[in-house]
Amino acid sequence: MNQAHSGDTVALGLDQVFELSKAVLIAAGLSEAQATPVARVITEGQRDECHSHGLFRLPGCVQTINHPRFNRAAAPVVENTTAAVTKVDAGFGFSLPAFEAALPTFVEKAKSIGVAVLAINHCFHFSALWPEIEMLTAQGLVAIAMTPSHSWVAPAGGTKGALGTNPIAFGWPREGQNPYVFDFATSAIARGDISLHKMAGKPLQPGWAIDADGNPTTDAAAALDGAMLTFGGHKGSALSTMIELLAGPLIADMTSLESMDFDDGVKAAPAHGEILIAFDPKILGGTRDNQASSERLFSAISDQGARLPSLRRYEARARSLAYGVRIPRHLYEQIMSLPRAG
Amino acid sequence: MNQAHSGDTVALGLDQVFELSKAVLIAAGLSEAQATPVARVITEGQRDECHSHGLFRLPGCVQTINHPRFNRAAAPVVENTTAAVTKVDAGFGFSLPAFEAALPTFVEKAKSIGVAVLAINHCFHFSALWPEIEMLTAQGLVAIAMTPSHSWVAPAGGTKGALGTNPIAFGWPREGQNPYVFDFATSAIARGDISLHKMAGKPLQPGWAIDADGNPTTDAAAALDGAMLTFGGHKGSALSTMIELLAGPLIADMTSLESMDFDDGVKAAPAHGEILIAFDPKILGGTRDNQASSERLFSAISDQGARLPSLRRYEARARSLAYGVRIPRHLYEQIMSLPRAG
Numbered sequence: 001m002n003q004a005h006s007g008d009t010v011a012l013g014l015d016q017v018f019e020l021s022k023a024v025l026i027a028a029g030l031s032e033a034q035a036t037p038v039a040r041v042i043t044e045g046q047r048d049e050c051h052s053h054g055l056f057r058l059p060g061c062v063q064t065i066n067h068p069r070f071n072r073a074a075a076p077v078v079e080n081t082t083a084a085v086t087k088v089d090a091g092f093g094f095s096l097p098a099f100e101a102a103l104p105t106f107v108e109k110a111k112s113i114g115v116a117v118l119a120i121n122h123c124f125h126f127s128a129l130w131p132e133i134e135m136l137t138a139q140g141l142v143a144i145a146m147t148p149s150h151s152w153v154a155p156a157g158g159t160k161g162a163l164g165t166n167p168i169a170f171g172w173p174r175e176g177q178n179p180y181v182f183d184f185a186t187s188a189i190a191r192g193d194i195s196l197h198k199m200a201g202k203p204l205q206p207g208w209a210i211d212a213d214g215n216p217t218t219d220a221a222a223a224l225d226g227a228m229l230t231f232g233g234h235k236g237s238a239l240s241t242m243i244e245l246l247a248g249p250l251i252a253d254m255t256s257l258e259s260m261d262f263d264d265g266v267k268a269a270p271a272h273g274e275i276l277i278a279f280d281p282k283i284l285g286g287t288r289d290n291q292a293s294s295e296r297l298f299s300a301i302s303d304q305g306a307r308l309p310s311l312r313r314y315e316a317r318a319r320s321l322a323y324g325v326r327i328p329r330h331l332y333e334q335i336m337s338l339p340r341a342g
Numbered sequence: 343m344n345q346a347h348s349g350d351t352v353a354l355g356l357d358q359v360f361e362l363s364k365a366v367l368i369a370a371g372l373s374e375a376q377a378t379p380v381a382r383v384i385t386e387g388q389r390d391e392c393h394s395h396g397l398f399r400l401p402g403c404v405q406t407i408n409h410p411r412f413n414r415a416a417a418p419v420v421e422n423t424t425a426a427v428t429k430v431d432a433g434f435g436f437s438l439p440a441f442e443a444a445l446p447t448f449v450e451k452a453k454s455i456g457v458a459v460l461a462i463n464h465c466f467h468f469s470a471l472w473p474e475i476e477m478l479t480a481q482g483l484v485a486i487a488m489t490p491s492h493s494w495v496a497p498a499g500g501t502k503g504a505l506g507t508n509p510i511a512f513g514w515p516r517e518g519q520n521p522y523v524f525d526f527a528t529s530a531i532a533r534g535d536i537s538l539h540k541m542a543g544k545p546l547q548p549g550w551a552i553d554a555d556g557n558p559t560t561d562a563a564a565a566l567d568g569a570m571l572t573f574g575g576h577k578g579s580a581l582s583t584m585i586e587l588l589a590g591p592l593i594a595d596m597t598s599l600e601s602m603d604f605d606d607g608v609k610a611a612p613a614h615g616e617i618l619i620a621f622d623p624k625i626l627g628g629t630r631d632n633q634a635s636s637e638r639l640f641s642a643i644s645d646q647g648a649r650l651p652s653l654r655r656y657e658a659r660a661r662s663l664a665y666g667v668r669i670p671r672h673l674y675e676q677i678m679s680l681p682r683a684g
Contacts, residue, residue, distance in 0.1 A: 082625060084426045085456040113424040115619070117457045119626060142592055144584075151642075158648035162639065170584045180587070182580040232574025238524040238651050239581075242486075242512045244639055245522070249632035250484055250623050255639050277457070277619070281592050283424060284461060290591035297504065297586055297597050300493075306500035309580050 009326040017055060017325060018043040024058055026341035028065045031073040037096035041127045046325050049316035052192030053128040055327055058335055060269060064094075064124050067268040076101040084109055084116050087251070090123035095147075095274055098123055099132055106278060107139050114283030118276040119251035125149070126269035129169035130183040130310070132276065137171040137179035142279040145169045146243045149270045150263065151256040153187045154227040156237035159214030161227040164256030164270070165191050166243040173281075175291050180298065182309035186240040187228040194220050194228065247275045351668040359397060359667060360385040366400055368683035370407045373415040379438035383469045388667050391658035394534030395470045397669055400677055402611060406436075406466050409610040418443040426451055426458050429593070432465035437489075437616055440465055441474055448620060449481050456625030460618040461593035467491070468611035471511035472525040472652070474618065479513040479521035484621040487511045488585045491612045492605065493598040495529045496569040498579035501556030503569040506598030506612070507533050508585040515623075517633050522640065524651035528582040529570045536562050536570065589617045 012020070022039035026032070038061060046054030064070060074093025078101050081087050086105045090098035098120045109116035129145040136143035149164030167190075169183035185191070188208040197204055198220035209223030210216055217223055230236035248255040253273025254262060262271050281290050298308060354362070364381035368374070380403060388396030406412060416435025420443050423429050428447045432440035440462045451458035471487040478485035491506030509532075511525035527533070530550040539546055540562035551565030552558055559565055572578035590597040595615025596604060604613050623632050644650060 082455040084458075085625060087626075114427040115457060115459045116426075117621070117626065142588070155643045155646070155648040158643065158646040160646055162642035162646070162648075168581075170580075172584075172587050180583070182584070184577050184580065186577075231577045234651070235526050235528075235573045236577070237648070238512075238526065239510075241522070241639070241643070242514075242524070245514050245636055246484070246621070249635040249639075250621055250626050252627035252630035252632065255635055257639060257642055258635065279459070279588070279592055283427060284429075284459065284592050285594035288594035290594065293591040293597055293600065294587055297583070297591075297599060300504035300599055301497045301500065301583070304497070304500040304502055304504070306497040306504075306579070309576070 008329055010329055010332040011324055011326050013324045014043055014047055014320060017046050020335065020340070021055065021058055023340040023342050024335065024338050025061060025065070027339040028062045029072045030065055034072065034074060034093050034097050037100055038094050038127075041096060041131045044131050045128060046327070047317055047320040048313040049320070049325075050128055050313065052190055052196055055331060055335060056196070057126055057192070059338065061126060062338060063266075064126065064268040067124070067263075067266050069262065069271065070124055070268070078102045078105060080105060083113055085119070086116065087119045087121060089121050092122050092124065092271060094127075095120055095123035095125045096127060099274075103135065106276070107136070107141065110141050110278035110280050111139075111283075114280050116278050118278070119253075120274040120276075121251060121253050122271070123274065124269045124271045125274060128183055129167055130171070130181050130313075133169045133171035133181055133183065134179065136276070136278050137173040137181065140173050140280070140282070142173070142281055143171045143276060145274065145276045146247045147274040148244050148248050148254070148256040148259060148272050149191070150260040152191060152228050153230055153240065153256075154210060154214075155241070156230060156234040159210065159227075161260075162257060163230065163237070163240045163244060164259070165228065166240045166247075166256070168239070168243060172294060174295070174298075178310070178314045180294075180308060180310070184231075186230050186236055186243060188231045189228070191228070194223055198224065247273055251275055350671055352671055352674040353666055353668050355666045356385055356389055356662060359388050362677065362682070363397065363400055365682040365684050366677065366680045367403060367407070369681040370404045371414045372407055376414065376416060376435050376439050379442055380436050380469075383438055383473045386473050387470060388669070389659055389662040390655040391662070391667075392470060392655065394532060394538055397673060397677060398538070399468055399534070401680065403468060404680060405608075406468065406610040409466070409605075409608050411604065411613065412466055412610070420444045420447060422447060425455060427461070428458065429461045429463060431463050434464050434466065434613060436469075437462055437465035437467045438469060441616075445477065448618070449478070449483065452483050452620035452622050453481075453625075456622050458620050460620070461595075462616040462618075463593060463595050464613070465616065466611045466613050467616060470525055471509055472513070472523050472655075475511045475513035475523055475525065476521065478618070478620050479515040479523065482515050482622070482624070484515070484623055485513045485618060487616065487618045488589045489616040490586050490590050490596070490598040490601060490614050491533070492602045494533060494570050495572055495582065495598075496552060496556075497583070498572060498576040501552065501569075503602075504599060505572065505579070505582045505586060506601070507570065508582045508589075508598070510581070510585060514636060516637070516640075520652070520656045522636075522650060522652070526573075528572055528578055528585060530573045531570070533570070536565055540566065589615055593617055
């Protein structure tokens with residue numbers, strides 16, 4: 001993106017990305033408490049060049065805020081369920097304010113007894129999971145996060161949607177450097193990337209999607225009307241089902257099928273739950289130095305030319321922190337056409 | 343198997359499979375306390391027609407028992423680490439006696455505070471994970487189990503082994519029927535299945551393995567000398583790395599690389615750790631009926647012709663419980679050539 005012709009792109013500082021995002025969200029009716037963390041993760045997505053989670057998502061956030069079931073002034077309610085479990089009711093606002101409200105209790109429990117679960121209920125969810133994972137690895141915790149979405153994804157051997165894109169993210173703190181973090185959809189590709197392919201008029205790769213009749217397609221529009229496929233065949237499909245169950249029925253929240261019903265055709269961001277699990281290596285591993293062992297593994301992967309996940313993201317972050325970001329002019333103009341507060 | 347010509351196979355009752363397994367293990371020097379759970383899971387593997395985890399594994403178990411670092415009379419030591427964490431030191435015996443020793447405490451913690459972790463350390467491991475998962479779903483718990491293995495598997499984009507076959511298993515209890523359970527290697531195929539292909543002279547599928555020079559191969563022997571690949575490309579590779587970290591350094595135990603060093607060329611079953619996580623849906627989900635929601639998901643998968651994992655296993659189990667099992671005559675003769683106690 002940095003190499004793009006300046007006539008086709010617009011340069012923005014990270015503070016401008018944040019203020020622009022927040023002004024649009026506030027003008028759409030979002031409370032200050034809801035808007036701030038949402039603007040922050042959009043900025044982080046743009047900073048790390050995760051384009052489908054950056055400013056590209058802002059118009060979709062406005063659409064979500066306009067959903068008749070969205071609560072623009074939701075105030076998360078944290079429930080101290082057990083010594084290991086924290087639940088937070090997002091009140092049908094965004095997931096992020098709920099995550100932040102529950103974070104201190106969640107971290108304290110993991111550090112106190114070695115493992116803790118945070119269940120976020122009744123949230124609208126559009127964000128990548130790695131910003132939350134990084135807030136946990138920054139505390140020295142190992143963390144997993146999972147959510148369902150909408151039932152856009154067919155199970156292996158099937159012909160129509162039953163599963164969500166169901167992302168799973170994982171983080172492992174590394175001393176003195178960026179954590180090992182991955183965050184991927186269990187669909188063959190993220191839903192946002194299908195939309196980007198459609199916008200760019202680019203064909204999908206074979207194996208990513210089926211059309212409304214259940215036949216393989218490489219047409220992004222046909223895929224959006226049909227169903228996506230999971231990554232990794234029947235194993236990816238099983239993993240996606242696990243995520244549905246853990247981040248849905250286990251925590252008394254909606255599956256992707258139920259969330260699609262709840263949306264009622266608005267095509268807003270999915271409303272559902274999220275589960276996070278945090279582990280304290282100091283308690284589970286005791287006094288043994290786990291870093292020597294994990295660093296040997298990371299070296300064995302890197303030294304043979306394989307890339308660790310998130311490296312591209314960290315490289316983009318370093319660039320953006322130094323030079324700011326550039327976004328396509330048509331996206332900038334789309335955003336500037338939205339109402340803004342202030 | 344049941345349709346096989348009787349001249350090529352040998353019929354055995356499940357009690358015979360168990361007694362034969364146990365007699366071979368005892369003759370190999372294993373204590374009664376170690377041999378009983380191992381014989382039981384071999385019988386369960388054979389019963390469910392998971393051939394690579396049935397009697398086929400018995401000669402490998404004997405080889406493992408003969409490893410100079412194996413402890414034939416290991417007595418597991420359970421440590422009550424925190425309200426959420428149980429650790430059990432298997433003392434370099436098999437994993438199964440350690441799992442059974444820690445099970446009551448592990449279950450009690452999960453039911454008391456909603457989530458619990460069991461870390462099994464210093465175990466030799468050869469068994470499928472679903473027998474343990476089923477012991478947890480039978481208690482009404484949702485469960486995940488993971489282990490590393492030996493570094494037979496190349497990371498995505500790599501040319502040589504750094505990861506294990508790293509299985510992940512998951513279980514979800516279903517009222518009045520068999521649980522939803524999957525148990526799969528994050529390698530493209532299980533190591534045992536590569537061995538079965540070699541024995542049968544069958545080629546591997548493309549994408550399963552590379553040879554010692556890092557080139558793709560469909561030859562099972564070349565794959566055993568080279569490296570296997572993960573399922574699902576870079577996503578499967580990331581997931582496999584997560585399993586290394588959670589079931590290895592997090593619980594202060596060996597990665598697959600370290601376990602391979604520890605084996606010192608003996609080619610016994612891998613020695614390492616295992617992590618299990620159990621969740622109580624009654625605490626995490628409260629009073630809401632999670633079964634209606636999960637059953638709707640299972641129906642949405644099944645009704646479009648996609649299979650739920652483990653169905654084949656449950657069908658085989660029903661057959662075996664009614665009629666016993668049949669094993670290839672050459673396997674029967676191989677086992678009968680081993681020393682047996684009693």
